[in-house]
Structures are given as C-alpha cells and as structure tokens.
Amino acid sequence: MTESTETRSVGERTTSPEAPAADERENRQSTKQVGLWGDAWRDLRRRPLFVISGVIILLLLAIAAFPGLFAPGDPQAQDLSLAREGPSAQAWFGYDVLGRDIYTRVIHGARASIVVGVLSTLVAVLIGSFVGLLAGYFGGKTDSFLARFAEIFLGLPFVLGAIVILSVFNAGIEGSPGTVRVMTQVILTIGVLAWPISMRIMRSAAIAAKQQDYVNAAKALGASHSRIIFKHVLPNCLAPVMVYATIALGQFIGLEATLSYLGLGLTSPVVSWGMMISDSQQYIISTPHMLLFPAGFLVITVLAFVMLGDAVRDALDPKQK
Amino acid sequence: MRKRRMVAPVAASLSAALLAAGCGGGGGGVTEATGTLEDPITVKWGEPQTELVPTNSNDTNGGTVLNAMFTGLVEYDPETYEPRNAMAKSIERSDDKKTYTVKLKEGWKFHNGEEVTADNFVRAWNYTAYAPNGQQQASFFDRIEGYDEVHPADPDGDGPQKPPEPTAEKMSGLEVVDDHTFTITLKEPFAIFPETIGYEAFSPLPETFFEDKEGFAEHPIGNGPYEFESRTPNESLTLTRYEDYQGADAGNVDAIKLVVYEKSQTAYQDLQSGNLDMIDEIPTSALAGGRWKEELGDQAISRERLGITTLALPLYDEKFQDPKLRKALSMAIDRESIVKEIFNGAATAAEGWAASSTPGYEPGACGEWCTHDPARAKELLEEAGGFDGTMTLSYNADGAHKQWMEAVAGNIRNVLDIEVDMNPVPTFGTYQDKMDNQEMPGPYRYGWVADYPNVETFLKPLYGTDASANYTGYSSEKFDSKLAEADQAATEDKANELYLQAEKQLGQDMPVIPLFTNMVKGGKSERLSEAVMTPRNTPALTALKVAEQTQ
Numbered sequence: 001m002t003e004s005t006e007t008r009s010v011g012e013r014t015t016s017p018e019a020p021a022a023d024e025r026e027n028r029q030s031t032k033q034v035g036l037w038g039d040a041w042r043d044l045r046r047r048p049l050f051v052i053s054g055v056i057i058l059l060l061l062a063i064a065a066f067p068g069l070f071a072p073g074d075p076q077a078q079d080l081s082l083a084r085e086g087p088s089a090q091a092w093f094g095y096d097v098l099g100r101d102i103y104t105r106v107i108h109g110a111r112a113s114i115v116v117g118v119l120s121t122l123v124a125v126l127i128g129s130f131v132g133l134l135a136g137y138f139g140g141k142t143d144s145f146l147a148r149f150a151e152i153f154l155g156l157p158f159v160l161g162a163i164v165i166l167s168v169f170n171a172g173i174e175g176s177p178g179t180v181r182v183m184t185q186v187i188l189t190i191g192v193l194a195w196p197i198s199m200r201i202m203r204s205a206a207i208a209a210k211q212q213d214y215v216n217a218a219k220a221l222g223a224s225h226s227r228i229i230f231k232h233v234l235p236n237c238l239a240p241v242m243v244y245a246t247i248a249l250g251q252f253i254g255l256e257a258t259l260s261y262l263g264l265g266l267t268s269p270v271v272s273w274g275m276m277i278s279d280s281q282q283y284i285i286s287t288p289h290m291l292l293f294p295a296g297f298l299v300i301t302v303l304a305f306v307m308l309g310d311a312v313r314d315a316l317d318p319k320q321k
Numbered sequence: 322m323r324k325r326r327m328v329a330p331v332a333a334s335l336s337a338a339l340l341a342a343g344c345g346g347g348g349g350g351v352t353e354a355t356g357t358l359e360d361p362i363t364v365k366w367g368e369p370q371t372e373l374v375p376t377n378s379n380d381t382n383g384g385t386v387l388n389a390m391f392t393g394l395v396e397y398d399p400e401t402y403e404p405r406n407a408m409a410k411s412i413e414r415s416d417d418k419k420t421y422t423v424k425l426k427e428g429w430k431f432h433n434g435e436e437v438t439a440d441n442f443v444r445a446w447n448y449t450a451y452a453p454n455g456q457q458q459a460s461f462f463d464r465i466e467g468y469d470e471v472h473p474a475d476p477d478g479d480g481p482q483k484p485p486e487p488t489a490e491k492m493s494g495l496e497v498v499d500d501h502t503f504t505i506t507l508k509e510p511f512a513i514f515p516e517t518i519g520y521e522a523f524s525p526l527p528e529t530f531f532e533d534k535e536g537f538a539e540h541p542i543g544n545g546p547y548e549f550e551s552r553t554p555n556e557s558l559t560l561t562r563y564e565d566y567q568g569a570d571a572g573n574v575d576a577i578k579l580v581v582y583e584k585s586q587t588a589y590q591d592l593q594s595g596n597l598d599m600i601d602e603i604p605t606s607a608l609a610g611g612r613w614k615e616e617l618g619d620q621a622i623s624r625e626r627l628g629i630t631t632l633a634l635p636l637y638d639e640k641f642q643d644p645k646l647r648k649a650l651s652m653a654i655d656r657e658s659i660v661k662e663i664f665n666g667a668a669t670a671a672e673g674w675a676a677s678s679t680p681g682y683e684p685g686a687c688g689e690w691c692t693h694d695p696a697r698a699k700e701l702l703e704e705a706g707g708f709d710g711t712m713t714l715s716y717n718a719d720g721a722h723k724q725w726m727e728a729v730a731g732n733i734r735n736v737l738d739i740e741v742d743m744n745p746v747p748t749f750g751t752y753q754d755k756m757d758n759q760e761m762p763g764p765y766r767y768g769w770v771a772d773y774p775n776v777e778t779f780l781k782p783l784y785g786t787d788a789s790a791n792y793t794g795y796s797s798e799k800f801d802s803k804l805a806e807a808d809q810a811a812t813e814d815k816a817n818e819l820y821l822q823a824e825k826q827l828g829q830d831m832p833v834i835p836l837f838t839n840m841v842k843g844g845k846s847e848r849l850s851e852a853v854m855t856p857r858n859t860p861a862l863t864a865l866k867v868a869e870q871t872q
Contacts, residue, residue, distance in 0.1 A: 076731060076734055077735065078728065078731030078732070078734075078735060080655060080658035080659065080661075080662045080728065081658065083658075083662040083663075084610075084662075097662065097663065097724060098662075098663075098724070098727060098728050098731055099662070100731075163747065167747060167751075261718075262718055262747055263717075263718025263719075263745030263746060263747045264747055267742065267743045267744065267745055268727055268730065268742065268743040269730075269734075269741070269742055269743070279723070279724070282605050282606055282608070282609040283609050283610060285609070285610065285612065286609055286610025286612065287610065
C-alpha cells in the first residue's frame, strides 16, 4: 500500500509537465470547480508523509478526546511505596516520584497539551500572518507602524510578559481559577506574546511576493487589494509560516509547562506533558523514565505536526508543481 | 599590622593538639600552610544584602560573618545550639521577674583594643531600637521597656501613613550601673529572656562605630573570635583569628576566606574538585535521588534544621471549624513515606509543633494524630460530617514545594475521597499577603524557623491569640493562659515545662497540621576534619578544624 503511493508520487514529481499533468490541467479547466485548496488536497492524499502524520494526529486527537478508552485508571492515584519504580508489566511506563502511573498520566495529559499547543499556535500564527501580510503588502507607513508595534511585543521577555498578563487577569480571585479559564488565558497569553515572529516571517515573504510579475499583472487588470492579497500573495507566503507554525507548536507545549512551573499555568489535578517534563527535570539521572515517556509523546506530536506542515507546504507551493 | 603566628593551626585547639600528639606530631610541619592567611580555609558565601553591621544585617550571609566577629551576652553552642553565657558573667533576675542585672566579664577587648563595657551594649541597643535610625534589627528589642517610645508602631504596617514620631531617644528599660554592670527591664515578665538574646543584633558596638559609621561598615570592628582582615565586594571576605579572644568558642583556623558564589552548583563542583572547603547549600540537581550523599560520602554534613513545615488551616473558613476534620486530614497524610520518597530521608516527620532538635524540647505532643492511619482518618471525617466541595491547597511556587504538596494532596484525595486541587501562588510576597489578609482558600503550607533555641518560639508567635504570625486565626484561652503562666515562671526549666503543656493543647485543637522538619545540608573538603552547620543553615566558622595530614 505504502509502496504504491510512494511510487506514484515520485512518478508524478519526475514526469515532464507535458504528459499526465497536461491532462490534469485540461481536466481542471473543464470542471473549473477545483481551486487552490482542492488542488492541494488532491495532491496531499497521495503523499505518504501526509498520510502517516494524519494518522498519528487523528490518534492523538482521539486520545485527547477520550483518554479513558486508552487508560482507564485514575491519573491521580498515588502510592508512595511504588515511587520511581521502572517500567513493568503492571505499569508499562513505570511510576513517577509520587508513585503515580506514568502511562495513565501521559494519556490523560494529552488533552491539555494538545489543546494548548494547537490553539496557541493558531492564535499566534493567525494574528501574526494577518498583520505581517498587511505590513508587507502595503509597505511604507503602514509597515513602519505595524512593525514597530510588533517590536513592542517582541521586546517583552516571554516569562515576564506572561507573569504580568496572567497575574493581572487573575488578581483578586478567590482560590485557584477554573481550568477552562486558565487554559484560555494561557492560550491567549502565548498567542499575544508570540505573534510577532510569524508576523516578521509573513512580512518578509509578502514583500518578496508583491514584487512578482503576476502581482503586477493582477494590479494592472484592476484587481482589488483584498483579491491580490488573498488570491496571489497569501498562497505564495504560506510555506515559511507553515514551517514556523509546526516548530512553534512544540515550543508552545513547552511554554505551557514553564507557566505551570511558575504557578501561573495549569495546575494539579490537571495533567499535561509539559508539567510532567518540568517535574521530572531534577530526576533525570536517577529516574530517566519519568522524563522519557512524556517527552517521547511530545516529540511524536511535534514530529507529526512538522510532517503535516511539510506536506501541506509542498502541496500549496505553486513553484513546486 | 599584626604579627601573624606561623604555628600550625591544628595546635590551636586542644582536641586537635591531642590528635597531633597521637600521630607523633609528624604531620605538624606539613599542615603549616593550610588555614593560614597564605592558604586560608575557603567557605562558600553570598554577598550580604546590607552593610556588615550587626544592627542592620538580617540575612544569613551577613549573620555568618557577624556571628564570628561579635560576641554578645549569650551565645549558642554551634554543636548543640544550647544557649550559654558568653560575655555575660551572670544574668540575674530580680524578684519582680521583669528586671535583669547583667554583669559583664572583665578584660574583654574589641579588635582595636578598646575595652568592652556595659555602655557599649546599652548604646548599641538603643541605637538599633531608635526608629529614625532605620535599623532592620530594631524589633529584636521590642520586649524591653520603653521600646514603644523610641519605636512607635506604624499604624498601617508598611502602608502610606507615617508612624508617629518617637517620644524618647533611649529605652527606659536599659540602665548602666557601672562599667561592667547594666540592667534590663522588660515590659512583661518573660522567663526565658536570657535564652533569646544570643543573636548578632544584641552585640556590643565600639566607640568607633558611633564616630564613623561608614568607615565602620567598610571595616567592622567587633569583639568576637574572628577579626576583619579584608574584603573585595562581590568576591570575597577574609577573617583572621583574634588572638586576644577571651571566650570559650575561640575558633581553630587562623584564616578563613568567605568566597561569594552566585550559584550553588558552581560551589558544589568547586568543593568536589578541592577548590573550596565548605558549602552550606546543596544544588537541587544533586539533591534528587540523594545523589549528593553518594558523591560527598562522609564529607556530607546534615543536621536537623531548627524549624518546621506545617499545613496551616484557615480557621476563618467555616468549613474547617471541626477539630475532627482537621485531625482526619492530619491522619490521612503519610509523613514517613513523604520524608522517605520525596526528601530522600533529608527530613524528619513531625511529632509535635516544634523542631524535635530544639534544646529542652520533648517531641510527641501530636501523638496518634500525627500517625498515618487511613481507617481512623475516614472515621473522623465521617464523625465531622464529611467535607463539601473541593479542597484547595496553596503553596508559594517560588520555593521547592510543589512535589511534596502534591503528595499531601494525593494522600487527602486517596484516603478521604475529597476532591483536591492546587493553588500555586507565584511569589512569596503575594502568598504572605494572602496569609495576612486571611484570604487563603484552603489549607496552605507554612514554614517557620526558630528565632531562638527554645520551644516558645514555635508556640506563642504562631498560635497565641492575635500573635504576630498567627495567620490562621486560632485562639484558645487555655493555650494563652498556659503561655502566660510559663512567661511568669520562676525558673527557665519550669517555664519550659509549662510551654510543653501549652503545646498539648494544640494536640486537642489541631489548628495547623505539623508535617516535617527539613535538614540543613552542606559539605566539606578533605582539608577539614570538622565542619559544623548551625541549625539556622549557616556554617559555624568557629567550629572549623583543619585535618591532620599524614604524609
């Protein structure tokens, strides 16, 4: 199965544009429905990279949605007499320093980590790309203004900024604020503080793209700004931002852990991979399995998203067609 | 410049001298260099937060140095931490139980040759207490009569309102009788007062201090076993032994260099590679899994800290009114396992409300309530009518409390079936505010370090009605009256006995749950045969001894 898709996609890449691709193009012109995204989707389905990453991501989403199906135990169940015991038949991943089953905790920790990771990446990339696109496309005063504005956020150290934002919004709350509230705040905080990076990437890509002939051609034909931005500039700028987003995703899952560590992010009894990793740091020599399993899941997740990003970028990039 | 002795420092102490005799004295020649000014014993240190003056220095780094440079009326033995007279020949209490007559030992001199007289004490104490001088150690004198006149209380703490102007410059409770005698009058009788004045704040100050305070801060002159030699700010400070010291705790090493380290990790590595002789802190990375004990072997130093960690309960919250619930929580917590698994044995499970190494203390006041008994805990919770809703445990996230707090939460959750969530407060400042304003949403961690080596310091300030650190709102008439009775007691022993009885009342009411006492941890190099940490987590410089080398 895999092999056949492999050869097909390789075959497609190496063929000269005249033969089957020309067929396809005719095909497309005749149906006329297939746009940029449709084209990309058709392309994606044939890529093994996409299929593999897609399956992993779906599995992770299933774990995040129904952790009980994969690990029926209680992630908080603690037995100090089992503390730091290594992997065994009873506990596949071993026990942590409080004698809690690491497998159960990793499975139950997927939800918080994936939700925070994916949503904060979305927020950061959406804000950043939009602002960057405007700045890059319009240039001049708009650009200077938006770029300076972004630099304000860029100049703010992440941890300091997060402490200010989170402690201001939670001031005067009796006890610990609810999980949903904290999660939303963490996502927005990361998004707000991290968007300037994707803004800069998008901006430089947009500056390069707007000087292309096809943009000038569209302008000459009298296309509106919004049409040029979304139909011509954006698709040509997505690739670098996509790459950044997939890398940022892993980073943001880690940032969530930093915030939890400082007492600003998610707190027990919520479990997240970031918290598990930061808790296990000081036991790395004596109890490595405490770190390896949550870190392994984090790596797989990030890898899956990176592969997905790669595949989507290739599919979207018209130059590679 | 002083002439420096070139004799081997080991010969200075009696016990080391005996050791040397045992070895035939052959090593004496070889060790000559170690511990002298050319090759001083080095100790990890940190830059003190204030200038090195006993009236104003209240951090442990400053304390380490000042403790060696100054000797007050009373000192604490570095090994046992028992108080004993140092400069005081006698401290006698009058019949009204409020006035003490202090007789000083004669012939003691400051490092500059000035004789130490009663006036040096009284002037120094008055200077510290007088509010406009802004000395941080002022509150140490608040038991002395006339303190309120020289240091009126600020009506709103640290708030914007200014405290009223002092109406006197000197405390009326201090009076010089002659050169070597003075009297101290207290506001209220306090039987153990002489035990409480062993800290640097109660040091005498020489005439030169009052003449040139800035010069003094740069080159402090004390009357203690070690004198100031030189200092490079943010780098190091060197002390040399004061030859004419009259006291018992005279020190053994000729020269000690305190070296400033920013990171305990660096100091730890330097100790292992032989570049440093003593550290008073073990980095967290080495603490994990008890690694430091394996790495340092018999060079590791640890002893019980004179402090205690408790789980305080917000008695201002109606959910925590029933002592049975509080006892149920206490019995649900598995102290022994937490100490063993999380602290790797570097702590001891509490059996009462004071650190068990406190001189004159008998642990055990908590009795069965401090044992882990899940069945009994469940029964008690049922008798108390259960617990509604979620219990929120708070701790300050800037200390290393997360791990064991989660273990406590896990115990409560597993044993009592109560929903527990955590409330880490980012900074201790905010945490303190929440305690002050009685805003804690549930049980919270509380740590207390003794002000003086007596059980009283663990009781009255924490559980006395409206006491300075009573944040839980606990108030018990029986407890208060036992304490008052103890303060009035005829002898210190009698007072101790009554304090212990007062502690029993806490066992009935369980206003806070005693958990454990941490160890102070440090390490020494092979060049030292002996190095002692005080239970207040500072190196005891006078107890350092250079090892005998036998090549």
